[in-house]
Amino acid sequence: MRKDPKKLKIKTIPSSNHRNTNISNELDRFKLYFDLVNDSIIIFEIDDKNIIQNVIDVNTVTIERLGYTREEIFERNNWRKIARTIFRDFEQNSEFFNENNSVVFDSIAYTKENSEIPIEISVRGSTIDDKKIIIVIARDVTERVELKNNLLIQKEELSEFAHTSAHNLRNPLIAINGYVKLIEKNQNLKYLEKISQLTEKMVKMIDKSLQLADSGxxxxxxxxxxxxxxxxxxxxxxxxxxxxxxxxxxxxxxxxxxxxxxxxxxxxxxxxxxxxxxxxxxxxxxxxxxxxxxxxxxxxxxxxxxxxxxxxxxxxxxxxxxxxxxxxxxxxxxxxxxxxxxxxxxxxxxxxxxxxxx
Structure with missing residues (x-):
């Protein structure tokens, strides 16, 4: 059984110290940049076995994208749900969470309402104040996934389209070839009208093919x-x-x-x-x-x-x-x-x- 997450110890910086005031300003700036990033950022605490124990911080984008309030996202059931879904393929591979080791992979995040968001995950391990952490950056790749799926559909359609077009054009070509041989054999020009009709049919097929290819x-x-x-x-x-x-x-x-x-x-x-x-x-x-x-x-x-x-x-x-x-x-x-x-x-x-x- 996992132990309850421990509270983080926060060192207080005396306000009378000018140097500490500068540090505080730097931390404020860092927090501002942290919240302005367009990707979701989650910092987890992990134990010596690289098992996630707690969530330390999240940026504003994470809260907005997943639909939780800041208070909700720090509740154990909620952050465990987030961690389980984005790391579902890597929970048994604890070496990925070792310090200074980084990994990038595709995953799925679920919102509070259980809507799926395709994401690209970048994870890096580190140690801060004797605590092992992993920094998770999640990028929404919905458009990339949709583009990939559309390309796969288009590839399938193009293959089927090429085979269908070849079949549709082959038949009138075979017929035209037969009429040409009849003309050569019988010197009968009445077959020219048949050839004309078939070529007109082929032109229409080609026009439709071009329309289909350009209809995306x-x-x-x-x-x-x-x-x-x-x-x-x-x-x-x-x-x-x-x-x-x-x-x-x-x-x-x-x-x-x-x-x-x-x-x-x-x-x-x-x-x-x-x-x-x-x-x-x-x-x-x-x-x-x-x-x-x-x-x-x-x-x-x-x-x-x-x-x-x-x-x-x-x-x-x-x-x-x-x-x-x-x-x-x-x-x-x-x-x-x-x-x-x-x-x-x-x-x-x-x-x-x-x-x-x-």
Missing amino acids: SVLGVLETVDLNILMKNVLDTIVPKDVNIEVSELPKVKGNPTKIQIIFENLIENAITHGNASLIEIKNKTSSEFHRISITNDGGLFSSEARETAFKKRFTTKQNGYGGHGLLIVQKIIEAHNWKIDLKNDTKTTFLISIPRI
């Missing part, structure tokens, strides 16, 4: 975008004459105009090409906080299974339309703008985009 979190300079003007450009470009379009007044939003255009191009193109829609309605409802833009079409409905996977990678459903990379591209651009998109599938198919007001 980097938006560049954000601009105020008038969606009325942008939507007119989209509709003039991709909507055939036999499809009816109804558009209400649309808002101005903040974002990357090129990528926003890609969102609407993909949603409308999917409705026409894969959903066989004859009517597309584009409306907006504005609340105190959000613009909610709906794109509704009368084409084929999603099955319940397809609805769950509509924005997932490799989603396709030729039977109900909306196949390929289009909706994944839309989802990535929406996320990059910190917007939200939902799919409603009642009597008609509706994509609902929620955009914060500027």
